[in-house]
Amino acid sequence: MSGRSLTPGTGTGTSPESQPFSPWLRGWGLTPDGEPIHTHSSDLLPVRFEGQPAMLKVARVDEERVGHRLMVWYGGEGAARVLRHHEDALLLERVEGDLLLTEMVRAGWDDEASRVLCGVVRQLHTPRPQPWPELTPLTRWFRSLEEAAPRSGGIFTLSLEAARHLLGHPQDLRPLHGDIHHGNVLHSRERGWLAIDPKGLIGERGFDYANLFCNPDLEVAATPGRLARQSTVVAEAAGLDHRRLLQWILAYAGLSAAWHLEDGEEGQAQRTLAVASLAVAALND
Template sequence: MFEPYLSRWNLLPDGDPIVARGSYLLPVRMDGHINGNPAMLKIALDAEEKFGGLVMQWWNGDGAARVYAYAGDALLMERAQGKNSLMEMACQGQDDEASCIACNVIAKLHQPRSMPPAELIPLNIWFEALESAAQREGGLFLQSLAAARELLASPRDIVVLHGDIHHENVLDFGPRGWLAIDPKRLIGERGYDYANLLCNPELPTVTDPIRFIRQSHVITQAANLERRRLLQWTLAYAGLSASWFLEDGDRQNANSDLSIAKLALQALLWEVNNHDDFH
């Protein structure tokens, strides 16, 4: 699998292969030498991962890892060498700082650029899985779908989205700072990219109501978002993510997302009942 590209791009393996969802990865050194620049060779296993490489190329290393080469299903990109981790920060009392770092990276990715790549998926198509889940499951899925429909009917600030920003897709690249990896191929309202920071099921405190409320305020300020809009996107995204987990037979993570959807809904209702201006 890796060999054709090791030869083609003169790469030397520099670690064990990594199996990820949708791809295989191999740490490598460039120029066929142990002292060559460290890089990561990624082989996409599906169209979503493959087209994500086009978005990475388009970003051209601004807010995301640099792409050194791209051909077919293979992507050769800059490898993170820093020792810091947003997940560790969030788990060790630096949750606010981790959220702000992620928001800064998202803002870089959303900066105006030249003509975006072709074949991007609009969010109304992306949310079709939620439609099916709402019909089948009802309950909170219906509330999430209602929020999604309202947002998608009146989009604001349309940008090329990362589509899967979470604490392990923003990495420490040492002197180059924090950069994103593994985008989807989405286009839509910028607020969508911030919702997953409140939904990451890998974060042990993700369903803590106090953490949720605090981080919703932190993200609102750091991203210059309307808080009501962020809560709506969180409600919508949590339902969408739960629907994907159900498709995979993962009820545990689906329930985690539904807990987040409930927190977002409660926060929205509290804002309305207290006549807050949502900022």
């Protein structure tokens, strides 16, 4: 679950042969292999490329185009391989494993799912020989929280205070995926767990772990004792300072709630603020 730009849209009647897919189907010799998927930020189509399953993704917003640059930079290490890329379009290996992190959590393997996610993030954060691509500063993302806190007060104010402290004294800067959660890490039978759909940020590495605590859904996230336990698991697996991780959870949950308010999702905002409140309680414990 993410703050915005990720909710699949309803079917629009777009055929694979029509825009926005047609230039890439022709240019890269792709064959449609499933129904189109339309989100608020991208159009996706399962295809066959040189006989192999792949996923064509065409960006409709700048955030996705930045994410494409980061996906290319990953070079298939901890992430799905990029097979072709040009301007708005990205052709990815299609990851079709039979394991789901959401199902692991619901089967009682929450700790193990968190450790899988931490292992993937560790791979994504590993330095590469090539220079970083042009990415979005993490500070820019928190503008929505800057606007929401004065209007709404309460937990938003505490989230903003945490964010300002962390962003004002950053540690261990590097490229960030920006949207790590249980649905954005998929299992490949051949290559293991792989990330998809990065947002492409530059900032402190601890931020990339914060969204785990609003997932796999807000009902699970608010389970009594869950945040306290999983923050301990994640801090140990990721080599993070536990208190600083809790601050990132507080900051991110406030930001995500601010996005929900912008989108008119008052109920989702309140449920997300419940996660922020759990982080406050853990910080004060």
